[in-house]
Amino acid sequence: MTAEHRPSEPVVRPERLVSAPHDEGVDAATAAARRLIDALLRAGDHTDTDMADVAKQIDALADQLTERAPGLEERLVTMWQGTGVTRHDPVTGPENALAPPLELTGQEDGSIQGTVTLGLPYQGPPRCAHGGVSALLLDHTLGVANHWAGLSGMTAELTLRYLRPTPLFEPLTVTGRQISVDGKKIRTVGSITAGGRACVTAEGLFIAKQLPRPS
């Protein structure tokens, strides 16, 4: 940080913008749960596995965790402690098995960028990402781009343009960049590309406000 650098300005070097996953604790169990979601979909009812027994084992694990978990209100408080990126969101969160997860990095030019390879659970058309999954990735990425640019808010309007199908099973590049701030109105754009070709673009209008954090 130079003497001229003000705290509200983005730090001008690439920086990881998602919570680093740990190889232990709940992050490891969540990574395993992602493998299980994929495996269930691959198996379907097309194996000789005793699925009633599989269901029983998964239910037992869920019961064990639920019994020991803090109450919902208490957990919401710990989830929302601290500043910056979250560990629980459904796009990047290392504690959320819905998240592919997408890894995002703040760039020196003020934009952010990430990569992700989507598997079978994210399928819409055959062999392609669900259009709504692309929307989910982009809404989140635009939000993080606002955070990286120094002023974030809540989505007011989001427009997605689907240029070509987004493939599963290969690396996708997801980008976001804040383009303007006018009072409380923030405009942000982003895209998903595969092999250098744009598949989906997004334009978002965000309003600079936040809901209160649980306390």
Add this chain to the structure above:
Amino acid sequence: MTAEHRPSEPVVRPERLVSAPHDEGVDAATAAARRLIDALLRAGDHTDTDMADVAKQIDALADQLTERAPGLEERLVTMWQGTGVTRHDPVTGPENALAPPLELTGQEDGSIQGTVTLGLPYQGPPRCAHGGVSALLLDHTLGVANHWAGLSGMTAELTLRYLRPTPLFEPLTVTGRQISVDGKKIRTVGSITAGGRACVTAEGLFIAKQLPRPS
């Protein structure tokens, strides 16, 4: 069906538009996996559970299923057999643990409607649904509304307007309706409401084409 009824017209009575979940087989294991995803998020690293052991048990189940599962190409073929709604999609699919799942029903007036209660894995702002999750639900619902109206296609453009936060933990009503067809261009609208108040509205432009099914 009256003598005047043509097969391409929607049947004019409410009809379940998502695959009925079974209480056995992979559907039961998938329902258990949804409970596990939620339980992991509720527990976080805030319990005395041996998470390394939990991870090991989940990994063992994933390994067991993956080893017995058909190959990916073979599985893609079975996934896409038949007509109508899918069992594997990330919104309504009884075989996909990412799906909340949303249950959709075709209405006599040509629209479709469904209900869903979203839990912690779908959180964006505190206690509210992630804006991208609302986009995912609506993109899918608009697509199913097109199917119900008799002509479906792929999303070309989707615009979402966020009117107020969408709450977690209470029943949401998701609706969709095809409003026009002009050549290959299909226009469709939808909304998510909570307690009778609109939270998110969507307008979609779809193009009447389909990617080839794996065979």
